[in-house]
Amino acid sequence: MLKKVNHYAKRIKEGRLKEVIAQLKWIYRYARSHKFAIGIYTLLGLSGTVVSLLGSLVSRDLVDIITGHNTGALLTTFCLMIGTTLGGTFIGQASSYISTKVGMTVDNEIKASLFDDIMNVEWESLSKYRSGELVARWNGDASRISSGILNMIPNLVIYIFRFFSSLILVIRYDASFAIFALAGIPISLFISRSSMRRMQKNNMGTLKVSTELSAFNQETFANVQTVKAFDMLSLYSKRLRVLQKEYLNVQLKYQKAEILNAIIMTFVSMLVSYSAQGWGIYKVWSGAITYGTMTMFITLSTTLSSTVNSLLGLFPTAIGIANSSKRLMDLTNLPKEDYGNRDEVKAFFEKHKDEGVGLSIRDVTYAYPKSDIVFEKVFAEAHPHEVVAFVGPSGEGKTTMLRFLLSIIRAQNGEGFICAGDGTPENGGECMKLSASARQLFAYVPQGNTMFSGTIASNMRNVKEDATDEEIIEALKLACAWRFVEKLPNGINSEIMERGGGFSEGQSQRLSIARALLRKSPILLLDEATSALDIATEREVLKNIMCDNYPRTCIVTTHRPSVLNICSRVYSISDKKCTIMDKDAIEKMISDF
The missing domain is CATH 3.40.50.300 (P-loop containing nucleotide triphosphate hydrolases)
Structure with a gap:
């Protein structure tokens, strides 16, 4: 424990905390003008969660009516089931539309702002970067940040709300099911923690090689006459394939880490889901709950487990955003020209x-x-x-x-x-x-x-x-x-x-x-x-x-x-x-x- 404390203290002294705070401030500078759009997107996501929970309750009642455990109105419950399904579909499509519209708007505005920032950098500082590298950073990294601004915070709020609302609903009807739902969280956290560092390193490597490939292509196409004149087609074709192979290897390395993480997470989810099903069957046999309640618990247990995985899945996104913001800050923090007079x-x-x-x-x-x-x-x-x-x-x-x-x-x-x-x-x-x-x-x-x-x-x-x-x-x-x-x-x-x-x-x-x-x-x-x-x-x-x-x-x-x-x-x-x-x-x- 003391070793870990010393490790983080050392990181803080090295300026890592200041760097993270600077990155957050930099991202917020672009996000603050889109607070309303982010808020609408978040509200739609929360509404979708509420509709989904209502759907679970309606589904429980419908199963109980069919199995004879409830004598409620079948037609009314069936209509509610259709209503929640249609409501969820409508909210999902509206969220998708708003996400696309706002996402493109944010992406364009961020790129326009970054374009102005980069073009105002002093020439001597900017000339250290190849034009292809500048285009790759401006295009790829800016899009990653705009996507993150629109999705990261709203999804964080939505997933947290979904987790606790589902957990409260489970506890309200039978707290024992919460044990199965929460059992996989420590395992998931441990696995994610061990893979985050590798993923961050691999992600930065992928961005670096991707930028080199983009710069190579742009410079080659810009100088195609020279390449032809010196009969260098085979040489440049060979160089392209070397870069492509390097990019493939780095990308596969990053993908392997993600796949391994996903497989383990899936295994944990299955373990939680099957344990919850077994416990539900036992509860039904003992007469403690109805079939409908068991169905609801299994659904909610799966929701809890998948939500935890979704929350943990935000870490790779955060890593990508952090790496991209660092690469762009390297450019926007360069000395600026003075047009004050x-x-x-x-x-x-x-x-x-x-x-x-x-x-x-x-x-x-x-x-x-x-x-x-x-x-x-x-x-x-x-x-x-x-x-x-x-x-x-x-x-x-x-x-x-x-x-x-x-x-x-x-x-x-x-x-x-x-x-x-x-x-x-x-x-x-x-x-x-x-x-x-x-x-x-x-x-x-x-x-x-x-x-x-x-x-x-x-x-x-x-x-x-x-x-x-x-x-x-x-x-x-x-x-x-x-x-x-x-x-x-x-x-x-x-x-x-x-x-x-x-x-x-x-x-x-x-x-x-x-x-x-x-x-x-x-x-x-x-x-x-x-x-x-x-x-x-x-x-x-x-x-x-x-x-x-x-x-x-x-x-x-x-x-x-x-x-x-x-x-x-x-x-x-x-x-x-x-x-x-x-x-x-x-x-x-x-x-x-």
């Missing part, structure tokens, strides 16, 4: 939209977690109507610089600012610190294909929902995309497949640039966004951006120096330094290319 940023833009918004970087140093410094002590600026370039070898930090400007990452030292017009913090210009809220002022064209499945028009309206066809066409013209879009049979209503399928890389890049221009953001970031264009088209796109009357600040990253002589300033990022290039250095870079 969105209104201030919007007001800043409205005040200065005619003169435009520039950028100022002051003494910025950044290093990825557990990695070397990417760049340090960076000073740079860009103003409206300028095209500013960041150049340098691959992997030196050009994309990282754009992530800093977008506040996707946070520097270890220094600050970045959005500034009114040509202002900077040094010359007294009105400035605001960069933050997640400032992203509303940016349009960003990242590396790679970022088009979504749908039409060209729907892709454009992702960034401006009320955009007219004329506005879309104008943006396409600025990006030199209209020349091929207008030749399509359906024009801007032509379909784009997933990941820009159906268009060349260069066409997809121009569509992405057009989408960014349509947003009319005061700051435009192009990350190798013209790498698939020929030099003439690349220069034309950038000239169109510069000649546009809109006071836009444009920053480009590029490996190719062919457009540098039309840039206002060029910064070189190399060897952890960011330095401004003079005209001679730019000319030399162009001639050496």
Whole structure:
């Protein structure tokens, strides 16, 4: 006994109790808005229990009438029997309907809330997880919790009520039957206690392997072109089967524990039921009870035993909910981005939209977690109507610089600012610190294909929902995309497949640039966004951006120096330094290319 006390005391010191309390609070946060639905579901379950108990009493009277132990009205009792049966059926179907409706509603709301929570997590923290793993947790774990919220507490209340109401009814007519009904409880508790720990471990293992399998499938389908290009079909097919086998083994291990538990529980139930039947037969032979009362006792004894098993059966559900909540809390407890000054940023833009918004970087140093410094002590600026370039070898930090400007990452030292017009913090210009809220002022064209499945028009309206066809066409013209879009049979209503399928890389890049221009953001970031264009088209796109009357600040990253002589300033990022290039250095870079 002392050993067990020390064990639980140690678990509490290790923080297990705090962890459980935190999980319960986290689940309650999602459950509290559905208290009414949970209450209705619980009341229907309790009503079903009452109807079932009434049915047992009516059944007893009906048997006694048929066997001659009771001279009551057969027709009335028979009608009551039909009524309780129909009532139980109606309540059961109503509970099922409400359970389905509310369950889907709760599931959707929890997933929507979790989606928002996860999307607001800082990128550096979230990027540690594979996209397939995020989808598996968001989909599978969230559904497990929503199902648990709707069923766990109501069923706990219903089963407890069913147990004690049945027990009271048994004791009222013959307390000796309660002994048989309660005899199996200690055995069931002992068996459940010994299997819970194994089931919890196996359940977490199942979730882990399931997540790995989901992540593998998503990544494979997303990169099917690469798999085919390198003739890796057999390799990935083999990897899939290895994961499937691992998942099967873990699932079967968990299933074996459940099956063993179920077999023992069934054996205990049978033992209780047959003992109650034997005792009932003896009571009837001795004339202590009627046949109808014996039938009622046997039914209630079975109800008591099955209810105990149902209560114990909630433990695996609770384990699943606890494991799922822990996995989701790992995500939702990650550091969140701060959007607290969105209104201030919007007001800043409205005040200065005619003169435009520039950028100022002051003494910025950044290093990825557990990695070397990417760049340090960076000073740079860009103003409206300028095209500013960041150049340098691959992997030196050009994309990282754009992530800093977008506040996707946070520097270890220094600050970045959005500034009114040509202002900077040094010359007294009105400035605001960069933050997640400032992203509303940016349009960003990242590396790679970022088009979504749908039409060209729907892709454009992702960034401006009320955009007219004329506005879309104008943006396409600025990006030199209209020349091929207008030749399509359906024009801007032509379909784009997933990941820009159906268009060349260069066409997809121009569509992405057009989408960014349509947003009319005061700051435009192009990350190798013209790498698939020929030099003439690349220069034309950038000239169109510069000649546009809109006071836009444009920053480009590029490996190719062919457009540098039309840039206002060029910064070189190399060897952890960011330095401004003079005209001679730019000319030399162009001639050496």
